[in-house]
Amino acid sequence: MARIKGYPEALEAKLRDRYVYGEDTNGKFTETVEKISMSIPHMCYQCGTCTASCPSAPRSSYRIRKFVRRVALGLETEALTDPDLWLCTTCYSCTDRCPRDIAPTDVIMAMRNLAFKRDIIPVNFLKTVQAIYTTGHGVPNNDVNRAARVKLGMDADPPTTHTYKEFIPGIQKILDYYKLKANADRIVKEREG
Amino acid sequence: MAERKTKKETASTKDTTAAVTKQAPAKAAIGEQPQKAKEARVGVFICHCGTNIAGSMDINAVQDYAKTIPNVAYVDNYKYMCSMPGQAVIDKAIHENKLTGVVVAACSPRLHEPTFRTATKEGGLNPFKFEMANIREQNSWVHMHDQEGATDKAKDAVRIAVAKASLLEDLFPKSVPVEKAAMVVGAGIAGMQAALDLANAGIKTYLIEKTPTIGGRMSQLDKTFPTLDCSQCILTPKMVDVGRNENIELMTYSEVESVEGYIGNFDVTIRKKARGVLSVGEAEAMGIVGGGCNGCGDCEAVCPVVQPNTFEEGMKPRKAIYIQHPQVVPLLYTIDFESCIKCELCVKICGEKKAIELNKEDEFVKVKVGTAILATGYDIFPVENKTEWGYKRYENVITSLEFERLICASGPTGGHMVRPSDGVAPKRVAFLLCAGSRDNTGNGKPYCSRFCCMYSLKHAHQLIEKMPGVQPYIFYMDIRSFGKMYEEFYYRIQDEGAKFIRGRVSNILEDPGSKNLMVFADDTLLDRPMKLEVDLVVLAAAIQPAADTNRTRKLFGVSCSMDGWLLEAHPKLNPCGTTTAGVFLAGACQAPKDIPDTVASAEGAASAASIPIHVGHVELEPYFAVCIEEKCAGCGMCVNLCPYTALALIEKDGRKVMQVTEAKCKGCGTCGGFCPGGAIWMNHFATPQIIAQIDAFLLGGEQ
Structure with missing residues (x-):
């Protein structure tokens, strides 16, 4: 630090070492992601069809192509700690169009699973878990929606756990089995106190 | 000396070939085989192939084992059996040990069987007394x-080969x-x-073309890369x-229409589709003096009938009686009977030339040829199947072939x-490379179509040159x-101002008002997604084997690879040959090729196809089936099974x-x-030989 002699923090970040070192790559990571995603990210030829299809890319720094590249090279830490990992909307446009028949969306989902095992996950995702646990919905119905539904001639609540609340314990049982709720509660507590 | 003697012997036996082969099965009746095997003296030669073989197994162990196999009279090994010294080892061993058969344990027979057969022959044995x-x-x-x-597996392989070589x-x-x-x-x-x-080269050649004119795809092109020659100018001569x-x-x-026969003697039936127009020659033959089509138009x-002209990719009309373009060869009109309404206006105007016959039907012609070359070419992949690019949905998305026209x-x-939507000259033009090529989704082609990069560079050049x-x-x-000179061409086009964006x-999307197009891509080098408004999009569509390729190849008994391109005999060492003797491949029917490669391939195929014709005769591998007539019941069940129509039932001695x-x-x-009666003897793969191989494997060498 001292040798940079008082450069501003932003410049210091710009001047950091950017080499990819052999030690950064982990072949096991590539294998694990392929196994979970049941896809073939190592076959990517970096054409960019995925990023060009991506509704997230034009309005964020999320680059699905770069994530697939990181998997191919086994850059585990770089991939899992990049907060962009959570900007995929899972619309599957990239999966539809990938000329190499890779499912980039599933690759992202696989990495999210691996990240979660390390407690790397944004709090809003965990709040979704909590919402599912209590209501059976990631985005529960609200009064505005209910009014709109009634106006369109539908029941105020959809025929899901909103209407059949007796099925909520079943959902809770699944989430409890995988300790998803407990982990979510724990991490939220750690972050928000 | 030895070699010369052998050749003489072979020559003298050649005359009686038929007799010898016919007698072979009778002589080698199954009962006599063990007796024959006992007399066999087989030499086994094990190849190291450098470390290719020796690096993965214990050659000495295989050699020691081979010595214990019955009938083995001599065993040796060498670093490279296929080398001249390696072959000399075989030659010498045959003479010194009075061998009756040779086994070389080495690579695939596809590679070196001919080499070792020659070595066996040099040693004084019949070349077919060799097993690999x-x-x-x-x-x-x-x-x-x-x-x-x-x-262990090598020991098994040697034992099995010795069992066959003995017989x-x-x-x-x-x-x-x-x-x-x-x-x-x-x-x-x-x-x-x-x-x-x-x-x-002096060979009578029948050139068959399904369309009314010769010239093919090349005549549709405007200019050719990288020299920028006018395509028609170099093609029409x-x-x-x-x-x-x-x-x-x-x-x-x-x-x-159909092909019968084999190398040297193909009987081909050709369907001459009803053209409705007589050539000058045909008219003369019919006694119409000064008649026939002179192409006056x-x-x-x-x-009165208007149809789209396929030569112009449907972008220009033609009549029901038409030529595709002014430079057609032969200059001879054709009637499209699918759309002709038989109003006879053409017959009247043609008058005394009497060239037009509206009641013509297809004719069939039979010709006999020694060899054949398939040059069936390619079609454009239906790129509308890739719906994301909107071809045939958006007017201003065209293919490269349409661009050429x-x-x-x-x-x-x-x-x-x-541009098609409004007839206005475009200002910004996007070229999409790999449009359907290098695509593993199943809706597209997994291969590289090979010339799209280069013609798209050429298109960019043509735009810059013609339309500042x-x-x-x-x-x-x-x-x-x-x-050759392609990378230099790339340099030139970049220098001329074409913008290259590395992203698929x-x-x-189309702007419905202006019919302009929004092109979405990832500029992977800038690492930013891109939305570019252009006036025209040109799809460098993938290519695929021409529509009738599959039908034609089946007529000639030629295989195709997984993607439909016709299969060559060897991708590197025999790219023009096929697995059917006497049938050769030229040009893009074998795989995507640009013009220089196509011409080179055509000259290669012509050279290969002329060899049997110039030699005048061909030698066939003597692996054919032989009927043991005493055992044949004449049931004829084999006749229909034969995939090559080689068998027939005949009357003999009543x-x-x-x-x-x-x-x-x-x-x-x-x-x-x-054959239920065991009456068919397969030369070189005879039942006793194969049974001996199976026994050798199952019994593990015990007799």
């Missing part, structure tokens, strides 16, 4: 990390005469070049040469490059500029027996395996 044990492709290469297992018979290749004529199917640049080469060459019998608007002027001076717009101020954008994944286009046309028989063994 494959201990490389089927052993050391696949069991690289299992030394012990590989060694091998002398065989003599059969010679058949070759008809001094050839056929070329398809008259694009490949077929034309092949036909010209054959004809100039060749077309005229083909039309004039005395040795070429040109049959346009014709298709191959009066008929076209009066014809639009920029060509003789094309539908007279060479004025305009136009900006071409080339969306690419890799620029594959592999040929994900989708295109009863029916099967007869093999040896030149047609490929020795596949279908009949031999099936």
Whole structure:
């Protein structure tokens, strides 16, 4: 630090070492992601069809192509700690169009699973878990929606756990089995106190 | 000395080939085999292939084991058996040890069987007294990390080969005469070049073309990369040469209907589709003096039926009686009977020339040829299947072949490059490379179509040259500029101002008002998604084998690879040959090829196809089936099983027996395996030989 002699923090970040070192790559990571995603990210030829299809890319720094590249090279830490990992909307446009028949969306989902095992996950995702646990919905119905539904001639609540609340314990049982709720509660507590 | 003696012996036996082979089965009746095996003295030669084999197994252990196998009289090993010294080892051992058979344990017979057969012959034995044990492709290469297992497997392979070598018979290749004529199917640049080469070598050549004119895809192109020659200008002289060459019998608007026979003697039936128009020659033959079509075009002027011209990719009209473009060879009108309404206006205007016959039907012509070349070419992949690019949905998305016609001076717009929606010259043009190529989704082609990069560079150049101020954008994944002066051409186009964007286009949207197009891609080098508004999009669509390729290849018994391209005999060392003797491949029917490669391939195919014709006869591998007439019940069940129509039932001495046309028989063994009476003897793969191999394997060497 001292040798940079008082450069501003932003410049210091710009001047950091950017080499990819052999030690950064982990072949096991590539294998694990392929196994979970049941896809073939190592076959990517970096054409960019995925990023060009991506509704997230034009309005964020999320680059699905770069994530697939990181998997191919086994850059585990770089991939899992990049907060962009959570900007995929899972619309599957990239999966539809990938000329190499890779499912980039599933690759992202696989990495999210691996990240979660390390407690790397944004709090809003965990709040979704909590919402599912209590209501059976990631985005529960609200009064505005209910009014709109009634106006369109539908029941105020959809025929899901909103209407059949007796099925909520079943959902809770699944989430409890995988300790998803407990982990979510724990991490939220750690972050928000 | 020894060698000379052998040759003489072979020569003297050649005359009696037929007799010897016919007698072979009777002589080698199953009961006599063990007796024969006892007399066999087999030499085993184990090849190290450097470390290819020796690195994965214990050669000494295999050698020691081979010495214990019954009938083995001599065992040796050498670093490279296929080398001259290696072959000398075999030659010497045969003489010194009075060997009756040779086994070489080495690579695949596909590679070196001919080499070791020659070595066996040099040693004074019949070349068919040789058997190969494959201990490389089927052993050391696949069991690289299992030394012990590989060694055991090699022992098995040697034992099995020795069992067969002990029972091998002398065989003599059969010679058949070759008809001094050839056929070329398809008259694009490949077929034309092949036909010209054959004809100039003095061979009568039938050139068959399904469309009304020769010239093929190349005649649709405006300019050719990287020299920028006008395509028609360099092609038409060749077309005229083909039309004039005395040795070429040109049959346009014709298709191959059926093929019978084998190398040297193909009987081909050709369907001459009803053209409705007589050539000058045909008219003369019918006694119409001064008649026949002279290409005046009066008929076209009066014809009331309008159809799209396929030569112009449907962008220009033609009549029901038409020529595709002004430079057609032969200059002869054709009636499209699908759309002709038989109003007879053309007949009237044609008058005394009497060239038009509206009641014509297809005719069939039979010709005999010694060899044939397939040059059936390619079609454009239906790129509308990739719905994200909107071809056929958005007016201003066109294919590269449509671009060629639009920029060509003789094309539908007279060479004025305009966009289809409004006839206005475009200012920004996007070229999409790999449009359907390098695509593993199943909706597309997994291969590289090979010339799209280069013609798209050429298109960019043509725009810049013809229309100052136009900006071409080339969306690419890799620029594959592999040929002579191609990379230099790439440099030139970049210098001229084309913009290269390294990213594949994900989708295109149309502005319904302006009909402009929004092109979405990831500029992977800038690492930013891109939305580019352009006036025209040109899809460098993938190519695929021409529509009728599958039908034609089946007629000639040629295989195709997984993607439909016709299969060559060897991808590197025999790219023009096929697995059917006497049938060769030229041009893009084998794989995507640009013009220089197509012409080179055509000249290669012509050269290969002329060899049997110039030699005058071909030697066939003597692997054919032989009928043991005493055992044959004449049931005829084998006749229908034969995939090569080589078998027939004949009357002999008052009863029916099967007869093999040896030149047609490929020795596949279908009949031999099936015959309920065991009356069919497969030369070189005879039942006792195969049983001995199986026994050797199952009994592990115990007798």
